[in-house]
Amino acid sequence: MSKKVLIVGGVAGGASTAARLRRLDENLEIIMFERGEYISFANCGLPYYIGETIEERDALLLQTPEAMKARFNIDVRVNNEVLKIERDKKQIQVKNLLTEEVYNESYDYLVLSPGSTPLKPPIPGIDSPNIFSLWNIPDTDKIKDYVDNQRPKRAVVIGGGFIGIEMAENLYDRGLEVTIVEMADQVMAPLDFEMAQIVHQHIKSKDVKLHLKDGVKEFQYNNGITTIVLQSGRTIDTDMVILSIGIKPQSKLAIDAGLDVNQRGGIIVDDNLRTSDDSIYALGDAIEVVDFMNGNKTMIPLAGPANKQGRITANNIAGREEKYKGTQGTSIAKVFDLTVASTGHNEKILKRNGLEYGKDYKTSIIHSKSHAGYYPGAFTMSIKLIFDLKGKILGAQIVGYEGTDKRIDVIATAIRFNGTVYDLKELELAYAPPYSSAKDPTNMAGFTAENILKGDLDVIQWNEIDNIDKNSSMIIDVRDEVERELGYIQDSINIPVDQLRDRLSELDKEKEIIIYCAVGLRGYIAARILKQNGFTKVRNLSGGYTTYSCVFC
Amino acid sequence: MSKKVLIVGGVAGGASTAARLRRLDENLEIIMFERGEYISFANCGLPYYIGETIEERDALLLQTPEAMKARFNIDVRVNNEVLKIERDKKQIQVKNLLTEEVYNESYDYLVLSPGSTPLKPPIPGIDSPNIFSLWNIPDTDKIKDYVDNQRPKRAVVIGGGFIGIEMAENLYDRGLEVTIVEMADQVMAPLDFEMAQIVHQHIKSKDVKLHLKDGVKEFQYNNGITTIVLQSGRTIDTDMVILSIGIKPQSKLAIDAGLDVNQRGGIIVDDNLRTSDDSIYALGDAIEVVDFMNGNKTMIPLAGPANKQGRITANNIAGREEKYKGTQGTSIAKVFDLTVASTGHNEKILKRNGLEYGKDYKTSIIHSKSHAGYYPGAFTMSIKLIFDLKGKILGAQIVGYEGTDKRIDVIATAIRFNGTVYDLKELELAYAPPYSSAKDPTNMAGFTAENILKGDLDVIQWNEIDNIDKNSSMIIDVRDEVERELGYIQDSINIPVDQLRDRLSELDKEKEIIIYCAVGLRGYIAARILKQNGFTKVRNLSGGYTTYSCVFC
Numbered sequence A, B: 001m002s003k004k005v006l007i008v009g010g011v012a013g014g015a016s017t018a019a020r021l022r023r024l025d026e027n028l029e030i031i032m033f034e035r036g037e038y039i040s041f042a043n044c045g046l047p048y049y050i051g052e053t054i055e056e057r058d059a060l061l062l063q064t065p066e067a068m069k070a071r072f073n074i075d076v077r078v079n080n081e082v083l084k085i086e087r088d089k090k091q092i093q094v095k096n097l098l099t100e101e102v103y104n105e106s107y108d109y110l111v112l113s114p115g116s117t118p119l120k121p122p123i124p125g126i127d128s129p130n131i132f133s134l135w136n137i138p139d140t141d142k143i144k145d146y147v148d149n150q151r152p153k154r155a156v157v158i159g160g161g162f163i164g165i166e167m168a169e170n171l172y173d174r175g176l177e178v179t180i181v182e183m184a185d186q187v188m189a190p191l192d193f194e195m196a197q198i199v200h201q202h203i204k205s206k207d208v209k210l211h212l213k214d215g216v217k218e219f220q221y222n223n224g225i226t227t228i229v230l231q232s233g234r235t236i237d238t239d240m241v242i243l244s245i246g247i248k249p250q251s252k253l254a255i256d257a258g259l260d261v262n263q264r265g266g267i268i269v270d271d272n273l274r275t276s277d278d279s280i281y282a283l284g285d286a287i288e289v290v291d292f293m294n295g296n297k298t299m300i301p302l303a304g305p306a307n308k309q310g311r312i313t314a315n316n317i318a319g320r321e322e323k324y325k326g327t328q329g330t331s332i333a334k335v336f337d338l339t340v341a342s343t344g345h346n347e348k349i350l351k352r353n354g355l356e357y358g359k360d361y362k363t364s365i366i367h368s369k370s371h372a373g374y375y376p377g378a379f380t381m382s383i384k385l386i387f388d389l390k391g392k393i394l395g396a397q398i399v400g401y402e403g404t405d406k407r408i409d410v411i412a413t414a415i416r417f418n419g420t421v422y423d424l425k426e427l428e429l430a431y432a433p434p435y436s437s438a439k440d441p442t443n444m445a446g447f448t449a450e451n452i453l454k455g456d457l458d459v460i461q462w463n464e465i466d467n468i469d470k471n472s473s474m475i476i477d478v479r480d481e482v483e484r485e486l487g488y489i490q491d492s493i494n495i496p497v498d499q500l501r502d503r504l505s506e507l508d509k510e511k512e513i514i515i516y517c518a519v520g521l522r523g524y525i526a527a528r529i530l531k532q533n534g535f536t537k538v539r540n541l542s543g544g545y546t547t548y549s550c551v552f553c
């Protein structure tokens, strides 16, 4: 007799599992349960439908129950909530939300892909009618309807993660005055502080207000207007609020059934995505995964991993053993005109894990053109690369425009192969002027990192500059004189790099020499000149004045 | 005493070597000789300056002798041709082309980066005044001047390589009626035949004429007009001709000096880029390199390798041993709105090397959206992946629009790590709707290849369809009925995939079933249904009707 597979959750992880399972096995009985009205919807597209970049609501629905039946012979039950897993009987209890009927369904294999759900902390006033979260199609309909019909003028987004920022952009596109409130000192947590500053500047350049290091104390709703009282005491009046402060796994089913979960409620699975019950698999946002970077356990709720885990789950159920090798956390977001991307670990994570800059890892920041500078339309992207002392790439962050996505994908690929910065410098990438430079930015990041590791270049970070001892050091600005008009570091002396060889006598060999230029390249050349002329302590400002001024100006 | 390094050639390889060498060693005496008037020019940008996409001529000059002196303390001698290498005396003979003075210069190390030069076969009439080659700034000035001032209406480009095609595009941009003549049956040699068809269609859609499988017999110049007599007998009248039929290494210096060269005149170097003379290094277009894909010797004249070899040459001279690990031939070109890219080997190369389809390697062709289909602006790209039977990636070709460069770079990176198609499917790339899909096209290429390798999917190629035995096989078109209106394969029967399970009785189990859909995805699903319903011989058309019709329609 053919086996019976039940799937809980009909979107990224669930639907992918179902489709692959059918391709592998025509004879399985497959039933997919979805509490909501829709399956296979484009979660990630929701903000853009609200912003009307995606014009047709139908475009969000990648599959329907009918189509899924016709193509894959899958019994899809929308509006059916799985209430309980009765592991001893290998059955689940399901409620048809339309008829209120409750029934049981038996299984040989059960797949849990219930996803996560937005956090909604018990802040006073949080249930006001103009406060929204965005997670699914009904949420989307509610928000879009409100914008279309109530014509709010102002919106406040609470939370500067990628969904919050996407909502800020899309509401801005709809003509609203938008404010973002974020508890941390930066938006976009995957970025380190100095990289996030580029994003802050860009957001502000759009006249979107940004309140950092401030949380919500209370919402006061009055006649269509919500007054947000912040912890700082500041108040903001707004016509609508988007709450986007984090998510938690929807693992109640699993917990109630006694499956192993971690402290955050993440369902624990083995390498084959099997839970502590051999007949039950779990995947997607709801599970704990292996951090590809260091083998630790973590949770990384993203669509790419969920989709791929679906395929692996199906393979395992169909008897084709396959391991999920972990998630490295590659992510990307469009932030107005900017692209913000990262892969692997950032410095914040490394420090949290007890690693120390200089001892356990080093970093380099470069600013490179997206394609050959002489071909029109090239934009600068900022790349922060983090690597251990053997050169192994630990993570990368890129903020830029065109071509940012390409470079993060190249580095993400290198990471997947446990690549080093030495590998980056050798990558043979496609070059013609409209696409890149003969030395691609990822090559350049590799070169720079190599120079740092080999001791050819000592760097100083943006946050160390203001702490240097002014008596025992000199700061040399090697840019051209005109460039100083746009700003410079206090107490720096200007000696353009091209004059340096002739003006060595102006420098004090006893002192540490701190060099900077616009991005780090001329500073590096200057540092090389000094180092070989008897200056023993020379450091170049990583990322140059571009990075420094992002933080301080 | 400090060592003296002489460099022959002041552009991609030469100037890169010089700059890196100075960064490594302030004390070296470095002299760079360039026969032409300019150094460090953007060879790759030349066509775009003629087409006026690049507006300023100065933008093409990345360095000048003066700036190179100021920044790098390098003695740059333009208009100085190196005539001879006297290895026994470790000196070269140089001619100052302005003063005609001939002088000697001694060296500790000599670096040869003389590049290549366009082929100019002895075709009658080839020296006519309106026949041009494009290789350097003077060539560019000549062509641009001719277009600006003679206002030609028609141009013929001889040779459909990337430079020829770039010239065709740029002359088209200047308003000329353009014809391309190519001896082979396709343009863009890095592509296999069926992939090149997409390019042919695109070129023709721009009203650029394309004469394939035809060569030039004779040029007849008469009063500003050249009549091109082709081998087929066809004649074309034109106001100007761009000759772009290939290049050869400028290795005369090396040959005369008795350095080892290969049959094509490529200078032979070891892993450290040292020639058969210990004191002489060579790099760039002029050398023979190791083919990264199979370790064979080959010649791959591209700017990325030349620039990187420059850095490695400098490292070796400065006593930091570094190996050049070979060239994999990653290349890309903009062809009007299309992007055409490839990395590694194509099928033509494999066959030339004696490898056999099915026995030594397999291929997959997919057509994927550049980013999530529901987010506006997604374009289809066609990916051909070639892999050996263990899954090792042997090469990839991609033709598409946005995001083509990204995917070739990701695959090129995987190749650099000796990656397999199984690695491709696991790559964790950056996903948000404007950039990609939860399963990136490169993942999808990996999945499809895996299915082929594991025997879940047997494919038939576009060129096998017309040879199948009609008596022992059936061709099933699993697209929707309306899709057939745009064309279909002769003798195919239409059974939309969603009806297939109910219409199995219409098929003959004794026959081989050939399935096709638009791109291959529905065909794959249909093939899975049949295979599991007792049909033993089922093949799906690789790339679907999209690939097939490109070739045949």
Ligand SMILES: Cc1cc2nc3c(=O)[nH]c(=O)nc-3n(C[C@H](O)[C@H](O)[C@H](O)COP(=O)(O)OP(=O)(O)OC[C@H]3O[C@@H](n4cnc5c(N)ncnc54)[C@H](O)[C@@H]3O)c2cc1C
Pocket (backbone or CB within 6 Å): A008, A009, A010, A011, A012, A013, A014, A033, A034, A035, A036, A043, A044, A045, A046, A047, A080, A081, A082, A083, A113, A114, A115, A116, A134, A135, A136, A163, A250, A253, A283, A284, A285, A286, A301, A302, A303, A304, A306, B431, B432, B433
């Ligand atoms: C607005 C938004 C934008 C996003 N953008 C991106 C992005 O750009 N890139 C990216 O990588 N990720 C993005 N994500 C995250 C991505 O969508 C998720 O990581 C992914 O959908 C997780 O897949 P899943 O299968 O675990 O959960 P989901 O896709 O959320 O599916 C879970 C489904 O299970 C159903 N369910 C739960 N419990 C039950 C039950 N007891 N009975 C029946 N059904 C149940 C739920 O109703 C839900 O529909 C975004 C998410 C949102 C909300």
Ligand SMILES: Cc1cc2nc3c(=O)[nH]c(=O)nc-3n(C[C@H](O)[C@H](O)[C@H](O)COP(=O)(O)OP(=O)(O)OC[C@H]3O[C@@H](n4cnc5c(N)ncnc54)[C@H](O)[C@@H]3O)c2cc1C
Pocket (backbone or CB within 6 Å): A431, A432, A433, B008, B009, B010, B011, B012, B013, B014, B033, B034, B035, B036, B043, B044, B045, B046, B047, B080, B081, B082, B083, B113, B114, B115, B116, B134, B135, B136, B163, B250, B253, B283, B284, B285, B286, B301, B302, B303, B304, B306
């Ligand atoms: C129009 C055009 C477009 C291109 N587009 C691309 C592209 O998009 N992508 C890509 O990867 N590559 C492209 N290339 C190829 C790329 O430019 C070359 O591969 C690269 O420049 C090779 O570097 P090289 O140092 O070997 O030679 P070159 O850069 O050509 O430099 C060699 C120099 O040596 C000088 N020289 C030779 N002999 C002597 C002598 N005896 N004495 C003194 N000087 C001498 C020559 O005058 C020449 O200036 C393009 C080339 C051209 C012409």
Ligand SMILES: CC(C)(COP(=O)(O)OP(=O)(O)OC[C@H]1O[C@@H](n2cnc3c(N)ncnc32)[C@H](O)[C@@H]1OP(=O)(O)O)[C@@H](O)C(=O)NCCC(=O)NCCS
Pocket (backbone or CB within 6 Å): A010, A011, A012, A013, A015, A016, A019, A020, A023, A039, A040, A041, A042, A043, A044, A045, A062, A063, A303, A307, A311, B365, B366, B367, B438, B439, B444, B447, B448, B451, B519, B520, B521, B524, B543
């Ligand atoms: C719509 C949905 C059910 C599709 O699942 P799917 O069928 O596994 O995925 P796709 O349609 O992308 O098809 C992938 C399959 O086609 C195959 N394929 C793709 N192109 C092919 C081609 N040209 N020839 C042959 N096979 C091809 C792949 O190999 C893969 O099959 P496999 O997994 O058996 O190897 C699922 O992705 C979904 O529900 N998505 C919406 C929810 C979501 O992901 N949200 C988060 C992101 S917004």
Ligand SMILES: CC(C)(COP(=O)(O)OP(=O)(O)OC[C@H]1O[C@@H](n2cnc3c(N)ncnc32)[C@H](O)[C@@H]1OP(=O)(O)O)[C@@H](O)C(=O)NCCC(=O)NCCS
Pocket (backbone or CB within 6 Å): A365, A366, A367, A438, A439, A444, A447, A448, A451, A519, A520, A521, A524, A543, B010, B011, B012, B013, B015, B016, B019, B020, B023, B039, B040, B041, B042, B043, B044, B045, B062, B063, B303, B307, B311
């Ligand atoms: C212009 C030219 C001389 C420059 O050579 P170059 O100085 O080696 O190259 P770049 O200017 O790109 O600088 C690269 C160096 O800057 C360093 N660098 C880049 N960004 C940096 C940063 N932010 N901080 C510190 N160092 C940085 C790199 O590490 C590298 O140094 P290294 O090789 O010592 O490690 C040479 O590329 C040339 O002549 N090009 C034109 C010809 C040509 O290439 N044609 C074909 C393509 S059109």
